[in-house]
Amino acid sequence: MIAYGRREGALKEAAFKLSGDIHWARADVSNRMDVEKTVQSVVEHSGAIDILVTNAGTGGLAYAVSKSGLHGLTFASAREPSKDGITVNAIAPGLITETNFFDDKLTDERLSQMVAQIPADRAGQPNDIVSAVWYLASPDASFINGEILNVNGDGCLEDNYITGA
Numbered sequence: 001m002i003a004y005g006r007r008e009g010a011l012k013e014a015a016f017k018l019s020g021d022i023h024w025a026r027a028d029v030s031n032r033m034d035v036e037k038t039v040q041s042v043v044e045h046s047g048a049i050d051i052l053v054t055n056a057g058t059g060g061l062a063y064a065v066s067k068s069g070l071h072g073l074t075f076a077s078a079r080e081p082s083k084d085g086i087t088v089n090a091i092a093p094g095l096i097t098e099t100n101f102f103d104d105k106l107t108d109e110r111l112s113q114m115v116a117q118i119p120a121d122r123a124g125q126p127n128d129i130v131s132a133v134w135y136l137a138s139p140d141a142s143f144i145n146g147e148i149l150n151v152n153g154d155g156c157l158e159d160n161y162i163t164g165a
Helices: 009-016 032-046 060-078 080-084 108-116 127-139 159-163
Strands: 002-005 023-026 090-093 150-151
Touching: 002 032, 009 023, 009 127, 023 032, 060 080, 060 090, 090 127, 108 127, 127 150
Parallel strands: 002 023, 090 150
Antiparallel strands: none
């Protein structure tokens, strides 16, 4: 497994927590050269890309628009490669703490208000997303295709989560 992202510290921590044969590379998905170099490095190291997980967060309206587009892309991309055993799915996370989604602007009071809206009565953790990715990438999920997997504790990332209302 090769993880990539913008924050070297977070990558090192993720590789340590996940253990096993995990390599990481710093790359910014908004920079085309970074993406091309990362893809080339992965192919040189592993021979192919077997599982691709993307995670790029923005805020407010841009977040909503990009997620909507990602859902459409997931549905549209799932059909054709399925005949080759390739599945295309997406994960729709709810409130996940220990990330920089809120750029450290989320107060303890606001976090408590948001958690109170989640029936599972807790915020999600990055490992909740990791577990979902591992499942979707496993043979156990080989018949799941074109799916948006909500990982949100039965809560919904509503407008007031994003705007802080």
